[in-house]
Amino acid sequence: MLILRVIFLLCGRRPIMKITYDDLFYYSSFQEFTKFLLPLLLPHTGTEAAMITCHDGSSLKIAASAGNSPAKAGTSLAADEEIKQILPGKQGELLLIEDTSHYPELNECMKKLGVRSSMSVPIVLSEDNPCGFLHLFSTQPQKFSTAAQDHVKQAALVIARSLMLEHQAVHDSLTGTFNKEFLVNYFHQVNAPAALYHIKIENLPDILKKLGREEAEQVLQDAALRLKQSAGREAVTASLREGEFLLLFFRDISRETLAGHGAQIQEAFSKTFFSEKTPVKLSVSIGVSRSPADSRSIEDLLYFAEVALYESRKYAKHPTVFYHTGIKNERTLEKTIVEDLPKAFQNNEFSLVYQPQFDSETMELRAVEAFIRWQHPVLGYIPPADFLPPASRSGLIKHIDQWVIEEGCRTAASLQHKYPLSLSLNVASFAYYPEELTTFIFNTLKRTGLSPGRLELELTETEGHFPLKETKTSLETLQQAGLRTAIGNFGSGDASFNAVQSLPLHTLKLDRSFTKKMLEDKEQEKVVEQMITVAHMFDVIVVGEGVESSLQWQKLNALGCDYVQGYYCGKPVPLSILESFLEHDPTFSNAYDPFLQQNRSSL
Structure with a gap:
């Protein structure tokens, strides 16, 4: 040699x-x-x-x-x-x-x-x-x-x-990996048992915003190289679209081995990527499908791996998820929802319902919170929990928020001269589009004639993401115009008291999980009391969400919670029923409850 x-x-x-x-x-x-x-x-x-x-x-x-x-x-x-x-x-x-x-x-x-x-x-x-x-x-x-x-x-x-x-x-021009067309052709050439991974960089939009296009592309190239090295020569590495990759394995495709590959990929991406501006970390979701266990068709495998990928995205740590038939139906429903959402605006399929909030001590009606409902022409009623997450992932959530703002302000404007009532609107996408939505809110107030003091804007604390800096300036602008600001589902995510301290807030809404557990768990009761105390230190009022019994109401009142909201206090109702109650029963509460009767008689 x-x-x-x-x-x-x-x-x-x-x-x-x-x-x-x-x-x-x-x-x-x-x-x-x-x-x-x-x-x-x-x-x-x-x-x-x-x-x-x-x-x-x-x-x-x-x-x-x-x-x-x-x-x-x-x-x-x-x-x-x-x-x-x-x-x-x-x-x-x-x-x-x-x-x-x-x-x-x-x-x-x-x-x-x-x-x-x-x-x-x-x-x-x-x-x-x-x-x-x-x-x-x-x-x-x-x-x-x-x-x-x-x-x-x-x-x-x-x-x-x-x-x-x-x-x-056969290659992707940016990353240098193979493209999808090559991977599909190669799968047909080999014609052997295989496993297909679909890998998505979840925080790519944040990376683009943070680094700019040129440096973000360098990070993507480094990520592709790191993926190839992690997968080894046994895998065919391909780019699907920006920030998304495919891996094709033909040898040992046992579940245990494939789970090990997934762990190696997660570990490779968990290590810091360096750019000229700042070091960054990438978060990835991974879905896996197998042939022939799931299908012999590469088109099916691509779809099934994506289905598993979306299942992985539901979890905070984005584990490697293997496709199974149980998640296929969920993904099919999600795909239908995303496709039909734009039509829902055109066909007036959305509506709002309104749930009251009460003073925990005087029982006086403080405000109503608006919730969106969707009556699909084929699927019937679709709960918000089923269509809001897909709308958020597909980028349609901003349009839903704009519809809610428009419809809510129009309704509140029609009631403002009859009843001393405020309207609370949950705007899920505000943290992502603060300036754009602030302008939209001002234009809507002007267009509908609603007094700014009658509107409360509620941001939702979401797990793993609450950008304080990006929202503070816009919230201050809204407050200066007379709007009230709130943070909802408090305690369910990562914002904690940083949000109370850093953001200009009027209201903190305790997540319903605390209301549910505090009667059974003394430690939870102490946590609720401490959160209420700290909120009051910052002159922030507290609303207890998810009140479903008089005992919960009494306990929140005893702990110093300012307002309560939940099915026991009043269920969400359409505008027509809301107006009827406001006209005939302004307290809008359960008149036959002994606790309420006792407290009313003492007023």
């Missing part, structure tokens, strides 16, 4: 490459083309063997061969330091050994291999970027003619052009 090490040295030092041996393994057009070209070169150059080598780590590997080649495709060529010192090679020029007897150090080993002369030329994709080399060998010493040398140089140019065209056809 010494002659192969000589070839390695004649071809110079390892350059930075864009095409590797692993790539050539998948290039079917390249394989077919070289089967035709290499044998054709032999009679035109007076040689008996030909091969193409490509970089593979620190060595060269034979990608194709013809004739009486010293070694076959797939053979790795090692480097020898002694030979490297004797025969240094330069890139970018034709390297000739016309008679091995002129090289005493090589003569004996080359004779044993039957090689007495050779030509080697780099295959250059771009300036100073050879990806491999074309070699021709002869069993006799000979002075290669100018025509033979030209044939070899021309062949190297043709091979390089062929590689470039195939590379562009």
Whole structure:
């Protein structure tokens, strides 16, 4: 194998490459083309063997061969330091050994291999970027003619052009990974049991906003490289769309092994990525489908892996989720919901219902909170919990919020001269579009004639994301105009008292989970009392959500909670029923409850 090490040295030092041996393994057009070209070169150059080598780590590997080649495709060529010192090679020029007897150090080993002369030329994709080399060998010493040398140089140019065209056809231009079309074709070629991973970078929008397009693209390139290294040579890595990747495995596809691959991918992405501006961390969700267990169709596998991916996104830590039929129906429903949401605006399928909030001590009606409802023409009533998360993931949540603001303000404006009532609106997307929604709110108030003092804007504390800085300025602008501001579902996410401290708030709404548990758990009761106390320290009033019994109402009142809201106090009702209650029973509460009667009689 010494002659192969000589070839390695004649071809110079390892350059930075864009095409590797692993790539050539998948290039079917390249394989077919070289089967035709290499044998054709032999009679035109007076040689008996030909091969193409490509970089593979620190060595060269034979990608194709013809004739009486010293070694076959797939053979790795090692480097020898002694030979490297004797025969240094330069890139970018034709390297000739016309008679091995002129090289005493090589003569004996080359004779044993039957090689007495050779030509080697780099295959250059771009300036100073050879990806491999074309070699021709002869069993006799000979002075290669100018025509033979030209044939070899021309062949190297043709091979390089062929590689470039195939590379562009099957690779993603940004990340350098394969594209979806290649992965699909390769799956059909192999036709063997396989596992398909769908990997999505969840916080890519934040990265783009933080770093800008150019640096974010560099992070994506680094992420693709890290993914390929983590998956190893057994996997085909492909880009699906920006920030989303596919992995295809054909060997051991047992659930245990695949779960291990998922853990390795998560670990690889959990490590910091460095850019010129700032270090960043990426959060990824992973869905997996398998063939033939789930389907033999690659189209089905792609869809099922995406279904599993969306299931993974429901969890805070985004675990690796395997597809199963139970989540298919959920994903199908979600897809239908996302497709039909735009039509719902046009067809007036949305409506609002209103739930009252009461003073926990005096029982006086303080405000009503508006909740959206969707009556689908085919699916019937769709709960908010089923359509708001998909709307948020698909980017439609802002349009829903705008509809709620418009409809809520129009309703409140029609009631403001009859009843001393405030309206609370939950605007889920405010943290993402603070300036745009602030402008929309002001325009809506002007258009409907609603007094700003009658409107309370409620932000929802969501798990893992509550951007305080981005919302503070806009909330201050709204407050200066007379609007009230609140934070809902407090305690269910990560904002905690940072939000109370940092944001300009009037109201804090305790999450219903605390109301439910405080009667059964003394520790939970203490937590509720402490949250109420701290909120009052910042002059923030507290609303207890999810009140479903008089005992819960009494306990919240005893702990100092200012207002209460829940099904026991009053269920959400349409506008017509709200107006009827306001006209005939302004207290809008359960008149037959002993606790309420007792407290009313003491007023």
